[in-house]
Amino acid sequence: MGERITFKxxxxxxxxxxxAKADRAGAPGLVVIQEWWGLNEQIEGIxxxxxxAGFNALAPDLYAGRVVPYHDSAAANAxxxxxxxLEATDQICRGAAxxxxxxxxxxxxxxxxxxxxxxTILCSARVPEFTAGAPFYGxxxxxxxxxxxxxxxxxxxxALQDDWCTPEAVQGFEAGLKAAGKPHEFxxxxxxxxxxxxxxPDVHQAKAAEEAxxxxxxxxxxxxx
Numbered sequence: 001m002g003e004r005i006t007f008k009x010x011x012x013x014x015x016x017x018x019x020a021k022a023d024r025a026g027a028p029g030l031v032v033i034q035e036w037w038g039l040n041e042q043i044e045g046i047x048x049x050x051x052x053a054g055f056n057a058l059a060p061d062l063y064a065g066r067v068v069p070y071h072d073s074a075a076a077n078a079x080x081x082x083x084x085x086l087e088a089t090d091q092i093c094r095g096a097a098x099x100x101x102x103x104x105x106x107x108x109x110x111x112x113x114x115x116x117x118x119x120t121i122l123c124s125a126r127v128p129e130f131t132a133g134a135p136f137y138g139x140x141x142x143x144x145x146x147x148x149x150x151x152x153x154x155x156x157x158x159a160l161q162d163d164w165c166t167p168e169a170v171q172g173f174e175a176g177l178k179a180a181g182k183p184h185e186f187x188x189x190x191x192x193x194x195x196x197x198x199x200x201p202d203v204h205q206a207k208a209a210e211e212a213x214x215x216x217x218x219x220x221x222x223x224x225x
Contacts (some may be wrong), residue, residue, distance in 0.1 A: 001048040002057075009095035017060040017096060018044050020051035028224035029100030029128075030055040031093055033112025033119045035197070036066035036080040042199040043113075053217045055224070056105055060096045062088050070200055080115050085144065089122045097129035106130040107224040111216065114138050115195060117156075117165070125149035132223035134216045137165045137193050141175055148177025155219040156186040157212045162193040187215065 002020030009015050019041060021027070032047045034040070039061040050057035068076040074096060085198045097108045109132045112120040117138020124133040125145040134155045154177070169189065177184045189208035194200055196209045 001051055002044060005058075006094055007058075007099040009091040010098065011091055012158060013091070015060055015092045015095050015122045016064070018047055019056070019058045020044075020048045021056050022051050024054065026104060026106065027054055027056045028077050028220070029097065029103075029105030029108035030057045030220060030224070031096045031100070031108065031110045032057050032059040033110065033116030033123075034059060034067070035114040035116055035194070036076040037070065038063045038076075038079065040067045042197055043074045044194070045137065049213075050217075052103075053108075055220065056100055058096045058100055058105065060092045062092060083115075085119065085122060085140075086126075089119055089126050093119065093123050093209065094129060101129060104167055106107060109133060109220050109224050112136065112138065114164075114194060119142075121145050121154070124152050131218065134219060136196055136212070137162055137194060139165055139169055147182060148180040150177065150180075150182045150184075153183040153223060154185075155216060156184065157196075157216065158186065158188045159191045159193050159195055160188050161191065164193055164197070185219075187212065 005019045006014050022138040034043045047059045049058045093190045100108045110130045111134040113136040117135035118140040120133045122145050132153045136157045174186045191205035191208040192203040194203040195205040198204050
């Protein structure tokens with residue numbers, strides 16, 4: 001459904017991504033941020049699903065074409081740790097939002113998975129073009145963005161069996177959002193980290209994925225129009 005494109009970062013450099021367009025004029029925009037595996041077929045597929053649901057969806061390529069196979073967690077971790085998260089947020093993700101706005105989206109949201117979930121929260125604190133965000137099983141380091149830094153409504157989706165984005169960390173972040181008066185709703189599922197990824201039968205949980213999908217689509221339709 002979609003296609004690979006290039007777009008401009010705020011600093012004028014080129015960035016790449018996968019763009020899938022809705023079948024209607026004036027559709028709102030949605031930036032979809034990859035897992036630590038890279039911009040792979042699964043992320044392209046979920047971007048297509050968002051387009052079918054009525055959003056012009058753009059998944060930026062944060063690894064400049066590199067994709068890590070699912071069996072190689074060490075390589076994925078190396079790619080993630082070598083990424084400059086603040087630059088990727090301020091330049092690549094913001095550039096993607098600006099691209100969608102320039103193409104006619106009235107509002108733009110942001111969502112992401114695992115590493116992309118953490119970056120969704122970074123975007124919610126640092127990128128003024130975003131109207132709403134939906135992180136999936138990812139939180140940034142407190143020094144990068146805390147609950148008080150969030151500037152847009154959030155809908156979070158997390159796994160109860162998660163030793164990376166732990167239930168305790170999620171509860172702490174949500175408590176901070178409540179204390180700061182930030183609009184949000186968080187959901188936790190009887191599932192493992194990565195439960196939305198249908199390409200990984202070791203972690204995919206169909207019931208949780210369906211519930212989360214219905215919720216996130218309804219959330220963005222309400223927030224973005």
